[in-house]
Amino acid sequence: MESLDQFYKNKSQWIPKSLQTEIGHFNIFKLQPYVAGQPTKIPYQRRDFYKIMLVKGQSKVHFADRVVKINAQALSFSNPQIPYKWEHLDTIREGIYCIFDTHFFHQFGTFNNYEVFKPDHDHIFELSAEDYNKLYHIFDNMEAELSSGYKYKYDAIRNQVFNLLHFALKLNPTITTKEAQVNASQRICMLFTELLERQFPLDNNHPKIQLKSASDYANKLNIHVNYLNKAVKEITGKTTTQLIADRILQESKVLLKQPNWDISQIAYALDFKEATHFSNFFKKHVSISPSRFRVG
Numbered sequence: 001m002e003s004l005d006q007f008y009k010n011k012s013q014w015i016p017k018s019l020q021t022e023i024g025h026f027n028i029f030k031l032q033p034y035v036a037g038q039p040t041k042i043p044y045q046r047r048d049f050y051k052i053m054l055v056k057g058q059s060k061v062h063f064a065d066r067v068v069k070i071n072a073q074a075l076s077f078s079n080p081q082i083p084y085k086w087e088h089l090d091t092i093r094e095g096i097y098c099i100f101d102t103h104f105f106h107q108f109g110t111f112n113n114y115e116v117f118k119p120d121h122d123h124i125f126e127l128s129a130e131d132y133n134k135l136y137h138i139f140d141n142m143e144a145e146l147s148s149g150y151k152y153k154y155d156a157i158r159n160q161v162f163n164l165l166h167f168a169l170k171l172n173p174t175i176t177t178k179e180a181q182v183n184a185s186q187r188i189c190m191l192f193t194e195l196l197e198r199q200f201p202l203d204n205n206h207p208k209i210q211l212k213s214a215s216d217y218a219n220k221l222n223i224h225v226n227y228l229n230k231a232v233k234e235i236t237g238k239t240t241t242q243l244i245a246d247r248i249l250q251e252s253k254v255l256l257k258q259p260n261w262d263i264s265q266i267a268y269a270l271d272f273k274e275a276t277h278f279s280n281f282f283k284k285h286v287s288i289s290p291s292r293f294r295v296g
Helices: 004-010 129-146 153-170 181-197 214-221 225-236 240-256 263-269 275-286 290-295
Strands: 026-030 041-045 050-056 059-062 067-070 073-078 084-088 094-100 124-126
Touching (some): 026 129, 050 153, 073 129, 181 214, 214 225, 214 240, 240 275, 263 275, 275 290
Antiparallel strands (some): 041 084
């Protein structure tokens, strides 16, 4: 899960002290314009903060069980419960977004009860050019309040956030194109594979895997483990557990050929509680011990 600290670190800056307040965190950013060679995809993951984004340009937003395509401009809502991956398809794009933590709306209405933040509802709303301009004006107002010295500016900002929320709820259900549900298993399998590969390679900068079991991956994808297992089996013919074990085995063979990694370190990095557990796992799949494999 991406934290606010990680978000600011990725932007090569620290959280401004003026925004680290007792009432929570809030900030606004312009969407960075397209630069050739820079990534156009935001990785599939959860964030521990809320984000409301106004964006212009074609995009695809990948959720666990569907993909939503944006054709022109849209308003999107994301929260810590729903992981997603955003893929920009245009080289010409623009937009603005705000981020805030849970504490920012503490005791200010039943914020999480609104449909735009619930798992089984729409989170993305396609807009007309006129609606886009209206909403951009709201973001401009929030930005002006944020930089002002007004004593109650955060209350004013909260009101503007609710304006965005109610604007979306009054729209018709999202008119974006949703890829056929028959492809849900393919998407889930793809996202699982992406998460699996992101556990590797292991090195000094990434010393240990974070996800080990099928349940770990299902939780990360925000789906039931049985749903994950069914999708993976349908697409690959293998169980989720088999694929995880195969990838761990593949990485263990690479690490065993590295002289600076001893077997205990490898066991720890691959999330085995004891080196003997790793040795038993390795022998079960390769028929020889890790030490024999290393000198072979």
